Amino acid sequence: KNEVEQSPQNLTAQEGEFITINCSYSVGISALHWLQQHPGGGIVSLFMLSSGKKKHGRLIATINIQEKHSSLHITASHPRDSAVYICAVRLIQGAQKLVFGQGTRLTINP
Amino acid sequence: DAGVTQSPTHLIKTRGQQVTLRCSPKSGHDTVSWYQQALGQGPQFIFQYYEEEERQRGNFPDRFSGHQFPNYSSELNVNALLLGDSALYLCASRPRDRVFEKLFFGSGTQLSVL
Numbered sequence: 001k002n003e004v005e006q007s008p009q010n011l012t013a014q015e016g017e018f019i020t021i022n023c024s025y026s027v028g029i030s031a032l033h034w035l036q037q038h039p040g041g042g043i044v045s046l047f048m049l050s051s052g053k054k055k056h057g058r059l060i061a062t063i064n065i066q067e068k069h070s071s072l073h074i075t076a077s078h079p080r081d082s083a084v085y086i087c088a089v090r091l092i093q094g095a096q097k098l099v100f101g102q103g104t105r106l107t108i109n110p
Numbered sequence: 111d112a113g114v115t116q117s118p119t120h121l122i123k124t125r126g127q128q129v130t131l132r133c134s135p136k137s138g139h140d141t142v143s144w145y146q147q148a149l150g151q152g153p154q155f156i157f158q159y160y161e162e163e164e165r166q167r168g169n170f171p172d173r174f175s176g177h178q179f180p181n182y183s184s185e186l187n188v189n190a191l192l193l194g195d196s197a198l199y200l201c202a203s204r205p206r207d208r209v210f211e212k213l214f215f216g217s218g219t220q221l222s223v224l
Contacts, residue, residue: 004152033213035215040217041147041198041200041218041220042215042216042217042218043200043213043215044215045212045213045214045215048211048212048213086152086153088152088213097155097158097168098153098155098213099155100145100152100153100154101152102150102151103150103151103152
């Protein structure tokens with residue numbers, strides 16, 4: 001079993017829909033990152049969380065440390081939000097190492 | 111301010127060959143990590159360098175080696191290439207003393223092994 005699991009693996013929605021991507025982990029972490037990867041490979045850092053909730057524009061990220069679970073929400077989704085969204089955790093042990101989920105491929109249709 | 115830069119962007123090699131990939135960290139960063147991302151998968155940690163030494167290593171064979179130079183740039187070397195080494199290789203940099211911060215990635219090198 002992977003240390004970091006994301007769901008769903010693929011998600012297709014219509015423009016304007018509310019999107020939720022989930023990340024569960026089984027290890028002790030010091031922080032969790034949500035990343036966005038567009039075709040071509042470039043990765044953009046969206047959020048870093050160690051507790052609670054963060055919001056940036058239409059993006060909201062939450063984390064529940066006790067349940068070892070995080071969610072990324074996109075409100076009023078737009079075709080330009082189409083990308084792969086990746087959850088990555090920074091381990092408490094071996095603190096320099098990041099462990100990544102397999103990614104969620106999001107497609108927003110106009 | 112240039113971000114993390116990687117070269118080359120694409121590379122085609124044949125089995126058994128050796129390859130060197132390069133990474134220049136973001137200005138002000140001194141720690142470089144390398145990741146391998148197979149198609150449809152999340153990145154896998156290869157190793158991390160700072161102060162010109164390998165500090166952490168993931169589950170990769172000794173065919174994967176690296177180097178960091180005094181200017182903080184880094185190289186990833188892969189010897190005796192296998193078909194399974196075909197992947198996107200990503201470099202990320204960070205300032206060493208700050209644990210909680212944004213991640214900065216290069217655009218990657220797409221390696222194809224034929």
